[in-house]
Structure formats: C-alpha cells, structure tokens
Amino acid sequence: MDGYYAWMLMSSSLVLMMTVPALALFYGGMSRSKSVLNMMMMSFTALGVVGIVYVLWGWSMSYAGTNVAGLFANPFSAFGLKGVDYADYVYVAFQLTFAVITAALISGAIADRVKFSAWLVFLPLWVTLSYFPLAHMVWGGGFLSGASEHGLSATLFGFVDGAAKVIPQDYAGGTVVHINAGVAGLVLVLLIGKRLGFGAEPMKPHNLTLTMIGAGLLWFGWFGFNVGSIVFVAGDGGEKDIAQFMSETGVTWINTTLATCAAMLAWLAVERLRDGKGTSLGAASGVVAGLVAITPSCGSVDVYGALIIGVVAGAACAYAVGLKYKFGYDDSLDVVGVHLVGGIVGTVLIGVVSSASAPGGVDGLLYGGGVKPLVVQTLTAAFAIAWSAIATLIVGLAIKYTLGWRITEESESEGIDFNEHGESAYDLGLSGGARRAGALVGAVAATSSSKEEANA
Amino acid sequence: MDGYYAWMLMSSSLVLMMTVPALALFYGGMSRSKSVLNMMMMSFTALGVVGIVYVLWGWSMSYAGTNVAGLFANPFSAFGLKGVDYADYVYVAFQLTFAVITAALISGAIADRVKFSAWLVFLPLWVTLSYFPLAHMVWGGGFLSGASEHGLSATLFGFVDGAAKVIPQDYAGGTVVHINAGVAGLVLVLLIGKRLGFGAEPMKPHNLTLTMIGAGLLWFGWFGFNVGSIVFVAGDGGEKDIAQFMSETGVTWINTTLATCAAMLAWLAVERLRDGKGTSLGAASGVVAGLVAITPSCGSVDVYGALIIGVVAGAACAYAVGLKYKFGYDDSLDVVGVHLVGGIVGTVLIGVVSSASAPGGVDGLLYGGGVKPLVVQTLTAAFAIAWSAIATLIVGLAIKYTLGWRITEESESEGIDFNEHGESAYDLGLSGGARRAGALVGAVAATSSSKEEANA
Amino acid sequence: MDGYYAWMLMSSSLVLMMTVPALALFYGGMSRSKSVLNMMMMSFTALGVVGIVYVLWGWSMSYAGTNVAGLFANPFSAFGLKGVDYADYVYVAFQLTFAVITAALISGAIADRVKFSAWLVFLPLWVTLSYFPLAHMVWGGGFLSGASEHGLSATLFGFVDGAAKVIPQDYAGGTVVHINAGVAGLVLVLLIGKRLGFGAEPMKPHNLTLTMIGAGLLWFGWFGFNVGSIVFVAGDGGEKDIAQFMSETGVTWINTTLATCAAMLAWLAVERLRDGKGTSLGAASGVVAGLVAITPSCGSVDVYGALIIGVVAGAACAYAVGLKYKFGYDDSLDVVGVHLVGGIVGTVLIGVVSSASAPGGVDGLLYGGGVKPLVVQTLTAAFAIAWSAIATLIVGLAIKYTLGWRITEESESEGIDFNEHGESAYDLGLSGGARRAGALVGAVAATSSSKEEANA
Amino acid sequence: MKLITAVIKPHKWEDVREALETFGVTGMTVSEVSGYGRQKGHTEVYRGAEYDIALVPKIRIEIVVDDSDAADVVDIVVKTAQTGRIGDGKVWVAPVDSVVRVRTGERDEAAL
Amino acid sequence: MKLITAVIKPHKWEDVREALETFGVTGMTVSEVSGYGRQKGHTEVYRGAEYDIALVPKIRIEIVVDDSDAADVVDIVVKTAQTGRIGDGKVWVAPVDSVVRVRTGERDEAAL
Amino acid sequence: MKLITAVIKPHKWEDVREALETFGVTGMTVSEVSGYGRQKGHTEVYRGAEYDIALVPKIRIEIVVDDSDAADVVDIVVKTAQTGRIGDGKVWVAPVDSVVRVRTGERDEAAL
Ligand SMILES: Nc1ncnc2c1ncn2[C@@H]1O[C@H](COP(=O)(O)OP(=O)(O)O)[C@@H](O)[C@H]1O
Numbered sequence A, B, C: 001m002d003g004y005y006a007w008m009l010m011s012s013s014l015v016l017m018m019t020v021p022a023l024a025l026f027y028g029g030m031s032r033s034k035s036v037l038n039m040m041m042m043s044f045t046a047l048g049v050v051g052i053v054y055v056l057w058g059w060s061m062s063y064a065g066t067n068v069a070g071l072f073a074n075p076f077s078a079f080g081l082k083g084v085d086y087a088d089y090v091y092v093a094f095q096l097t098f099a100v101i102t103a104a105l106i107s108g109a110i111a112d113r114v115k116f117s118a119w120l121v122f123l124p125l126w127v128t129l130s131y132f133p134l135a136h137m138v139w140g141g142g143f144l145s146g147a148s149e150h151g152l153s154a155t156l157f158g159f160v161d162g163a164a165k166v167i168p169q170d171y172a173g174g175t176v177v178h179i180n181a182g183v184a185g186l187v188l189v190l191l192i193g194k195r196l197g198f199g200a201e202p203m204k205p206h207n208l209t210l211t212m213i214g215a216g217l218l219w220f221g222w223f224g225f226n227v228g229s230i231v232f233v234a235g236d237g238g239e240k241d242i243a244q245f246m247s248e249t250g251v252t253w254i255n256t257t258l259a260t261c262a263a264m265l266a267w268l269a270v271e272r273l274r275d276g277k278g279t280s281l282g283a284a285s286g287v288v289a290g291l292v293a294i295t296p297s298c299g300s301v302d303v304y305g306a307l308i309i310g311v312v313a314g315a316a317c318a319y320a321v322g323l324k325y326k327f328g329y330d331d332s333l334d335v336v337g338v339h340l341v342g343g344i345v346g347t348v349l350i351g352v353v354s355s356a357s358a359p360g361g362v363d364g365l366l367y368g369g370g371v372k373p374l375v376v377q378t379l380t381a382a383f384a385i386a387w388s389a390i391a392t393l394i395v396g397l398a399i400k401y402t403l404g405w406r407i408t409e410e411s412e413s414e415g416i417d418f419n420e421h422g423e424s425a426y427d428l429g430l431s432g433g434a435r436r437a438g439a440l441v442g443a444v445a446a447t448s449s450s451k452e453e454a455n456a
Numbered sequence D, E, F: 001m002k003l004i005t006a007v008i009k010p011h012k013w014e015d016v017r018e019a020l021e022t023f024g025v026t027g028m029t030v031s032e033v034s035g036y037g038r039q040k041g042h043t044e045v046y047r048g049a050e051y052d053i054a055l056v057p058k059i060r061i062e063i064v065v066d067d068s069d070a071a072d073v074v075d076i077v078v079k080t081a082q083t084g085r086i087g088d089g090k091v092w093v094a095p096v097d098s099v100v101r102v103r104t105g106e107r108d109e110a111a112l
C-alpha cells in the first residue's frame, strides 16, 4: 500500500494548494483592485490559523476523541496529536486541508468589508463549532454517518450488521465542506450587511486572468480532494484494498472530470441563452460548480450520472448567482450561489442517479433503488444546513457585538487593502512607481548617500 | 504496482493541469489585452468539450474498439466506456488529457479572430477525424505502430515475432500530439487568414508574467506527460514491470529536464546573436520547444542525446518562429514554429541519436543502427503530417462555408473579449473600476437602498 | 517500494516547480515593473544552466565520485552520469532540483542591477565551488556529516560503530540550501553595491498577486522538498523501509505545515505590533521564513517543536529584513533576512527542540540531550557560512574584475528589462498596445497587404 | 468655447456624470490621475520599509462647452462632487479658440 | 503658441502620428483616456449582473504648436483620424502663453 | 490664473515635487503619459518580430497658479527637472479664467 500512501501524501499537498494559492487567486481576481490583497489574505490566514487549530484539537474533535452524543468527539483526548500513530499523520494532514479550505471558502461571501481581526477570530471559533462537529457526524461515525446505530438513517430505516440499511453518501464533502461553507457565508452576509454601493456601483472582477488561474489550479487540486477520499472496505492494507485503490480511484477521477466539463459547458449555455454571450468568468464558475456538485457523488455514479450532475449543477448555479440581486443579500463572490446550491444539488441528486454499479454507490431512484436514498440524502443535507446555520449565527453574533465586523465606510470606499493592510496590490507604471510614488520614510538615514556608493 | 498506479493518477492530473491553466496562461500572456480571455477560453473549452467526447467515443475509437484498416477503432464498441474495466479508467484518464491538450494547442495559431461558436464546433470534429485515428495508428496498434503486421514499418522492413523489425518510436506523442497540432494550426491559419493589421500593427505580448507562469507550469506538468508514458515490457504488473518502472522513469525525467534546459539556452543564444539580447519570451519559448522535441524521444536517448535534441530544437524553433513574417501566414502564437517544427525535430532526430543503451531505444544512425530507423521515423512523421492536414482541411472548410470562422472586422479591432464574451480582462484602476465605470443595470431595484442598509 | 519511488518522481517534479515558476513569481512580484522580467529570467536560467551542469559533474562531485579530503567528490568519475544505475536517476533528479533552487534563491539579493551575462557565468562557477562541496560535506558523507570518521562532529565528540556520537542534523537543507544561498547573497550585495536610489526612491513590490501565487506554489512544492528528503535506515527497500516511509513522511508533512502556519502568523503579529497592520507581503514572507526554518528540522521535532521553530523564525525574519536599511546593504528581496536568518534559526534550534521521539531526531537541550547537539549544529552552520562566503567571494571577485557585474546607471534607472532583455512585461492598455505603441519593423514587407487579405 | 477641467474623487464620478447628462452635456473625456494636495496620501509598509504615498487617486474630467454653459456646468460639478471632506478636488475654466468634431469636421457649437 | 488637444480612436493613433511627423511636428504628449459621448460603450455581464460600460477607450494627444501651424495640424488630425463612424473624437485649440524646453531652457518657437 | 503643464522624466518627479512644495505650491494633479519627440524610444524584439517603441514614459503635472507665481513655478520645474539629456520635457503656460475648490466652492486665489 505504499503506492496508496504516496497518493495520500500527494493528495494532502494538492488540497492544501487548493486554498493557497488556488482559492486565493480565484477569489482575488473577482474582487476589485482595491481589495484583492485582503481577499487573498483571508485564504492565507485560513490556512495559517486552521492549520494549527486542526493539529491541536481539530483531529481529536473530529475523529480521535471519544464520541459525544454522535455530534462531536472529545477535543482533548488527542490534543496536539497526543497518542496518534505516526502512520496516521498522513490522514491528519489530508483532513487538515479540508478544514482549511472549508473555512477559506466562506471569505468569498464577505469580501471587501470585514475587519481583518474579526476574520482571524472567526476562523478558530467557526471550525470548532461548525466544521469539526459536522466532520465527525458525517465521516467520524457520528449522527449523519451510516455507521452509527443511533444515526439519522439508522433511526429512519433501520440498522443491520453494523451499518444503516440505507447508507448516507458523501464521498468527499458535499455536506461537510460545501453546504457548510455556503450556509456560513449566507448567515454572515445577513449579519454583516452589504458592501457600500452594492447593486448600484460597478463591482466587476478586476483581473479575470487570476480567476482563470485559480479555477484551473482548483481543478488540479480537486483530484486530491475527491480521488484521495477513498475509504477501504477491508482496510487491512492487503490485496483487496490495493485492488480497490487501483480501480475506484480511476472512476472518481473520471467522474470528477466529466461532471466538471459538463458544468462548464452548461454554465456557458445558460449565459449564451440568457445574456447572449458565454463568458470566461462563466466558464471558471462552471468549473467550480461542477467540482462542488461531483464532490459528494464522485464514487457513487457512473459516467452518465456524472454528466447529469454536472449539467444540473452548472445550470442551477448559473441561475442561482443572480438571486442575490433579487433578494438583495450581498453574497459578494457567490459562495451561496455556487457552494451551497452546488453542494445541495450534488448531495441530493445522489439519491436519484447513484448506481450500485459504481464502486461506492447504491441504486438511486433512477436505478430502482426507491425513494429511501433520496430521503436520506435530503434529510442529511437539511440537518447539515441547520447545524451550520446555528453554529455560524452564534459565532457571527458574538463577533458582531464585541469586535464588530465592518470596517468604516471611509475605509471601505477608499479600499480595504490600504486600510486593513497598508498596501496596494499593483504598481504597474513603467515609470517604476512614480504614479503612486512616495518618499521612503523608514530608516533611510544610513543609506541616503546610496547614489554615490552604488558602484562602490 | 500500486506505486506505479499512484504515479498514473498524478500524471493524469498533471497533464490536465497543462491545458488548464498552464497552456491558457502561456497563450493568454502572449495575446493582446483585448483578447486574452478569448485565448484562455479556447483552452478551457478544449477541456470541456474534448473531455466529454473522449469518454463517449474517443477511448473506444483509439484503443478499445475493433480495428478498422489500421486507421482507427470502432467508436461505438466501448461508447461511454461500456465494458471498460474500472482498473483501466486511469488509462482513459491519462489518454483523455492528451487529446485535450492537443486540441487546445491549435488555438494559438488562430488567436484574436475566431468565432467562439466555430471553435466549439471545431473541437469534437477535429479530435474525431484527426486525433483519435492518429492515436490509434501510433499507440493503438495501428498503421504507424510497430505492433501492426501491415503497418508502415513492417511493410518496409519486415515483421518478426509480433513486432516490426524496426520499431517506430514515439514515446509520448511527437507525432500524435505536436506534429498533429502544428499541422492543424497551419492549415487553419491558411483557411482563416490573418489578423487585421498583421505585420503592420504592433501585436506584442500583453503580459509576459502570465507567459512565464504558463511555461513553468507546462514544464511541471510535462513530467506527467513524458514520464507517465511508460509502457511495460512484461505488462503483468510483476517484478519485472516494477523494476522497469523504477528505472525507466528516472531516465525519462532526466532526459526531459536536460533537453528543456538545453533548448532554453539555445533559444537565448540565437536571440543574443541575432537580436543582441536574450528575452524572457525566448526563454519561455525555448522551454516549450525543448519539451516538445524530447516528447517522442525521452525514452530512447541518453543524456547526450537529450542535450543534442534540446539544442537543435531550441535553435531550430527560434529561427522557425520568424518564418511567418517571411511567408506571410499569421500563425499568431507560433504553433507551427514551435510544435510542428519541434515535433519534427524530435521525431526525426530519434533516428539519429537514439541509443540501445536507453531503456526504450534502438541504435540510431549515430550508434551504428544504420539508416532504417531514420527512414521509419521520417516516413511516420510524413504520414502523420498528411493525415492531420487532410483531416483538418475537411473540418476547417466545413466550418468556413457554414458557420464561418471570422468575427467581424469591427469586433476584431475593438477586441474579441468584448465582442465574443462581453468581458474585459482587467480593471486595475485604483479608483475601483471608475476608469471603465458603468452603472449596474441588471436587477438593481431591490438593492438601490443598499447604502443605508449597509450596516444594518 | 514503488510507492516511495512514485513519491520521489513527484517530489523531484515539485521541487523543480519551486524554482520555475514559483520562485520566479515570488521574486518577480516584489521587484519593480521595469525589472520583473529580469528577475524571473534569473530563476529560469538558474534551472537552465544548473540543470545541465548538475548532470555533467554536479552529481559526481556531490555523491558519486571518490572523496577528496571530505570536502567534495571527484567531478569526473561519474561525469555525465557515467556508470550511474538507471534506478538511481531519480535521486539525481531530486538532488538536481535542490542545486537549481539554491542558486536561484541568490538572485533575489541582487535584483534590478546585474548584467544578465554575469549571472549566466556566475551560476556554473558558484554551484561548483560552493554548492556541490557543501552538498557532499553534509549529505555525501563528507566533513559535516555524521558518517565521516574525520568529520566535524566525530572529531569533537567521537565516533562509534560507523557514526558520529552526536549526529549533525540537516534533514532537507538548512545549511546546504538556505544558509548557503543567504551567505552568497550577502557577499554579492557587498561586492556589487546598492541599486540607484536605494533607501531614497520608492522600490515597492509592483504586483503582490504574483508574490502571493509564488508563496503558495512554494509551499506546495516544499512538500516535495522536505517530505521527499527521507533517508532510510535499512535502505534495502524491504518491509522496514516501507514502514519508515509510511510513517516518517506523515510527520515531516505535518511539521512542515505547522511551522509554516506559525511563522506566517508570527510575522503578521510583528507587523501588527510594529507597523500597526499585518500585510499580505508579510504573510507571504512569513510562509517562506517558516518553510526555510523547518527545512533542516522537519524530521527531528514533534508538533510543539515545529510550532516553536515557526514562531521564532517568523518573528526573527520579520525583524531581520529591516536590518538592511540600518546597515545600508541592499539585499533587495531579503535573501539574507529570510534565508540566511531562517536557515540559521532552523539549524541551530534543532539543538534545542529536537526530540528523540521524532522519527529522525535526537534529544536536544530542551529534552535533556545536553548541549552537545547544540554545539554541533552551531559549528556546522558556522562552517557552512565560512565555506559559502569564501567560495562566493572568489567567484564574485573574478566576475567583478573581468565581465563586471553592474549595468550602466542609465540602463538601471530606465529599467533592466528594456536594457538587458529588450522587453517590457506589461502592455495592458485596452487600446491594444497603443499607449506603448510602435510600428512593427522586422520583416514586414511580405505582409503589408494583410488588411485586404485578412478574410481571404 | 470654454474647456472645463474637473479633478474629483473617483467614487463621485458616477453622480457627476448623471448630473451632467441631465443638464445636457453630451460628451466628455475622462482620465485617471493622481492628486497631490492637502489631502494626505497613505503610508504603506513593505517588509519594514515605510512608504509615504503622497498621491491619491482622482478622476479628471475635460468638458468643452459653450461660453454660455460654462458657469452652469461648473456649478453642477461642484455641487455633485462635493463631500465636504478635504480632497474633493478642483474645477478650472480655460478659454478655447475652437473645437472640431473629427467625424464630420463640424466646428465649435456644432461640434459639441 | 497654441495647444491642440485631440481625442481620437486608439487604432488611429499610428496613422495620425505618421501624418504629423510628415508635416513636421517633432513632438507630442500622448495619454490613454476614456471617452464619453454619442458612441455608446459595451454591456458586460458578470455572473448575471449587467454592467453598462459608458466609457470607451480613446487616445488623447497634446501638441503645442506655433499659431501659424495650428490650423494645418488640426486639419491633418481630423483628416487622418476620421473613420466617419460615431466616436471619432474631438480636436480643440487653446491659447498658450509660452512654452519652455526643460533640457535647454529655450522658450516658445525655439522650444518646439 | 495660469495653468502650468509640465511633462518631465518620471525619475525627476520626486525632486520636482519637493522643490515646488518648498516654494509653496500646495497642490497639483499628476498623470502618467507617454512622450513622443526627439528622444527615441526602445526597440523590442518578440520572437523575431522587432517593435520600434516610439513612445517613452513621462510624468505630466498640472498646476493652477496665480499669475504672479507662474514665472517662478516654471523656473523651478525647469531647474529641477533638467538633466541636460534629450527628453527632459516641456513646460507650457496657459491662461485660466477661474478655478473653484469643490469642497468649499471658494474661487480663484482662495481656491488654491
Ligand atoms: N493648484 C492646483 N493645480 C492643479 N490641481 C490641484 C491644485 N491643487 C489641488 N489640486 C487637485 O485637487 C485635489 C484636491 O486638493 P486638496 O488640496 O487635496 O483638497 P481640497 O481641494 O479639498 O483643499 C488634489 O488632489 C489635486 O489633484
């Protein structure tokens, strides 16, 4: 199994790369030139903060600790990876990167207007209240998993020899990652309010080439995300596991790619029909929508199932991103429209197009599996939405009434990069900075005579 | 072999990354700021369309179907991967990414002037008529492979125990990918015509940093492309295969790197001698030229062979990119100059510098292997050129006289990004978009009072 | 072990990617818009030149040749990989990428002012006199390794059954790579002098998004750098090695991530306290500082050790980058402040926080290992500093009094991109280049009538 | 003819444009400029080096108008661009001998 | 002395420059600006949000000339920049008291 | 009132600003422009295609001043921006009827 192990090392690295720099680029390019750095910083610090928190108590609270009411595990039993076998560190690594990107995804909803300090405080609180518990419930044998006798599905449809009759399916994180991030984004937007001039001033992407790089690197990294999420049946690292590794991963790779291709084209088609032209932002958005939707289902559908999920997700999200203008919530970079909607589409459609012929699949509605899988998938999604909403509300309100979320109106209209980070992203003038020129103030004395010495 | 398998998962992901975002960046940076998005979109949609087509009938038509006259396989026998073993999905994945990038490479020749719709129609037709057949002929046991009794080489020099006496060599796609794309580019350019102002107006790269990122990521991805292209002698996944994997791949990695380094320096040297200065675009171009030329030969040469191929390719391409001005064909981003010329150099030079000491090599001219290998390599290249030219001509003409290829002259001089995609790539003004400001028209009503509510 | 082997293929590719494009981007973004291309070219050509030199005599001089006084190995015995087993090529590949990035790192210190030709001459000389010997001393069983009976540590504290009593620790290159590059940068800066207007004119980063991409990709690549640096105890590719691979790498991955997260936050904290605001450049710099410091120690500390090293490195470097203004040396992109300081912090702290509980660690001061490890680590660093300084001085002076290092003052103030490469990085005007417009001079005749023919 | 040059705060541009449109100004030429004045710029710190950014982004508008409209146009710009905070900008009026519409060659009043 | 300011379509810049060079204009100052006028801008749609881009890219040329040359220079610009399509731009002429060549301190005629 | 327009070499901007500040100029408007004149641009070569870059980057400064200050300001700019090498730039002076401070509506002298 050292081949599988090598793949896990690679997958963990790939998923870390999804947050930094991929997501930072995807979001940064869509923001305005006066706030791109703040946008990127939210992804960088999500990695900085959650990376540490995860090792301290995240792993313990998700997988290692003793189960508390099926909702989360004891955060202290494996605090700082106490007692965790070195051979399991790679799984800590892999799971760590998931927690990181989930938190980072949220930042897109609250672009341009949030105190950097508020974000830094939000991160550890949110992953602790929302992410770690949901990870435990879905993947840690908790309330939303098929392994728990008192779990949602078991309670509904029974439990036989150690597993729920109808196993809830979330291969790589439709609920834990995307629905969770999407809901959190929505709740924060409602708490924090709109950007100045939302809906009135132009707020177009300032650099679509960055967004395209980001989308491409996200796709690349997503192979680690989805294909790396294989769980072994035997689990003893023997022949059977190797055989499973050497076939299931091929399927998840292909499904991931197919759904993403389909979603890209579907989004472009919607734009063509609605707006007359397919855009590059649309292609990039479609890519992400497809990746999101296939995340929970990549192991449980065949090629046609993947195509269907991709098409539906691409089209649905392409429409969904318009809703914020209708209802007037400023989900700035469409975390709701893409991750919440895409996550729901992927999670629920499993109940319809999942196929027993796929490595990790049971027959869905379409394959005569009846309505039960659909019910389980839907209720699982619903529960995840509720949990995430409440957890985020608690954290969000706590910050709102202590630190406060918003920067001042002046700062916001001048640009958050200046005011929260004291920087500007670009200085492209060929006159070498003259346009935004300024004298160097700090510690100059010692070097004032530099011109003379230059060739010393 | 799960280690090899893990490498194939990685290689497939790397090669996909070569098209999106690497090639999109490499090309995008070289185009003008008014057409960068369209350029990138051609790579993105190449992945979107060909990715799906490949799974539907591409794999079947290349490898899985029953052979038709050694030219292609039955596209329907394994339609939608019907009957394909899950354990083989990884090979589908790997091959899929090759088809995608080959199609995407073509877009560089026809930058700035082609209807987006025409490109979307071109993609599936071209891969079906040109790529899948050539892949079958060269790698699918078809007419250009050493395994076919009625193949080119067998016919010329005989066939003994299951293989042509002189085995045609194309390790990773000199003919199928680079010559194929280069010829297609040339044919389309001649059909479609020049950009307005070609040779008169300045058409310099608008953002060389993108081109440098692209070149770097292409190099990175190319390790998947070349090193992943290993074919096993035993093929039973046993000791011998593992041993081959654990030695041959080291050689292809080193050869890929050496040739690329050499080509980069050779291109810079030519520029220094001819123009007085070595440029960054030259370095980036040399990198790609070297990667192209070593693609067919990375398994069949030793370190000196790799250096020779790199130097020749770098220098040859550096001169070749100037030809379009002499002969007046607007191969906008030098698909001909780099991929056709580089592909020929690499494919033909094998006949000279290939060495039996290399894992996959037979002795070439230089190593006393006589002229036969050279003849086989040359004729193989020639046949590939002819096939690709005819196939592209058919598709190109069909589109020319139906949809039509060109956008209007106004659109072209105004910029294809505006006119085909309704976007502009950059809005860098620190005044947050004011420079190209505009009122938000769509669905604003509901949010017009946003300023007041901002802090609600 | 083919899984481990697959990981080494991947690691080699990752580390190559660190130089091109990651480092090129990280440095390029920090330079001014009139010198970004030159900056990137220094990384590209470091790969081009050192890549070839390494295969010719670098490997031989570091590992393959017969030992000369423990300082370096015979460069000719394995010239051009003569006699090197194909199965070992992957190690050549991996080590090659280390030599490349070490040389490339130096370029940051001498930005904006150095003749491109001087850089091209510097590269092969410097790696030959400084890098290859140090690699031999530390990793090739030479004077600074624990395997040498006459080595530094053995001489000090004795040598029992084939190993020094106190084994010097440098897991992935704190001395060979970072201290080495940092010292070289400092020496060159002192030889070459300051940029015109250093300390007086503004020299702010021209495009921080590039720097952020670079930092992110460096992090990604660094997993290959650190995690790929595992050395096996048994070394026979048997069960024990596999077991070591499947546990030690998880630890190095986690430690690498933890230290980097901690350093990022530490740097931001220093900025917040000192300057009032945490910056994106600070986050990116902290990331690199953390990666540098954990490089030598990633295998010899536990999670708390990694956190300590990260925090110290982040804070120390954040202060160190200010020193150049105090002392008036123009270490333009802080190679000294980040790589020399970070490398020393990481190398020396091993003596304090290293723990026997870690896979590759012995107990340091903090774990009752006494002061000896600290002494060994410190003296090793000191020796590396001395060697690098002398070697660089020799090469630097040789070039200064032959070719000369500096471009003319006019060229420098106008911009090195124009004057050394004849290019400008950006042409973003939506008017398609008009702003910096110019008539196309070269070989136009044949195409002057292009407008008419455009639709031919 | 008069040439009215207005230097205003970027986020005021939209309002000004609308106001002028309503008044009947059919054309203007706009550019991104940097302003230096009482309104102080920012301080940026890069790796410990502090930069005093003296310049602040402004929008510069040029409008050629009939002598008769000059006063009104100036008032409109001043009224709509005003925030009352330092840095609101300046508007100046200068004489123009003649203006031509490139498309038609029409001159002066007819060219506007 | 007169200052001639011309706002033209970007792709016409090369032709205008050549024409002026031939006429004997030895120098000018050029900037990228945005134009607002009869020529309508584009509509861009980003994720369903439609933006009405009122401004179109233009090139702005400033030429200081002798009173005697003013008329000719204006005519040349108008002739060469003309496409006949809306948005060709404007040219205006304004009085200049004096001009100095920084390098030498020469004034007026001598400074051109 | 006079409008002084100066086109200078970018790396001279800092010096000019300081000099004007010392003299008492409290505000100006600055833009990045391209200059065309005796100073020849560069030649750039991209994949064998040679481009003759006719334009060189310049900084353009606009200063509205009292008639009484005009001469001094021009001299200061000329003195500080001078390198003696071709391409140092031009400074021209034009009449201004009136100037308004947007923030306060103050006019002319009071607006500066
Ligand atoms: N004398 C001047 N000439 C030209 N432009 C000026 C002048 N003084 C100020 N400006 C422009 O007006 C802007 C606002 O001026 P400032 O002094 O900052 O605030 P206020 O006008 O409210 O006193 C400046 O940024 C500059 O662009």
Ligand SMILES: Nc1ncnc2c1ncn2[C@@H]1O[C@H](COP(=O)(O)OP(=O)(O)O)[C@@H](O)[C@H]1O
Binding pocket: D026, D027, D028, D029, D030, D062, D063, D064, D065, D101, D102, D103, D112, E007, E034, E035, E036, E037, E038, E039, E040, E056, E058, E085, E086, E087, E088, E089, E090
């Ligand atoms: N009154 C004006 N003052 C200054 N510039 C103007 C004015 N009217 C038009 N322009 C400039 O001239 C350009 C072309 O004018 P427009 O009305 O679009 O077309 P046309 O001049 O052909 O009628 C505009 O984009 C703008 O830059």
Ligand SMILES: Nc1ncnc2c1ncn2[C@@H]1O[C@H](COP(=O)(O)OP(=O)(O)O)[C@@H](O)[C@H]1O
Binding pocket: E026, E027, E028, E029, E030, E062, E063, E064, E065, E101, E102, E103, E112, F007, F034, F035, F036, F037, F038, F039, F040, F056, F058, F085, F086, F087, F088, F089, F090
């Ligand atoms: N007639 C002119 N009108 C407007 N600007 C001019 C004129 N002539 C020169 N300039 C500006 O002055 C700059 C320097 O002029 P140039 O002829 O190159 O050098 P010099 O002024 O030293 O002779 C030019 O780049 C251009 O921006």
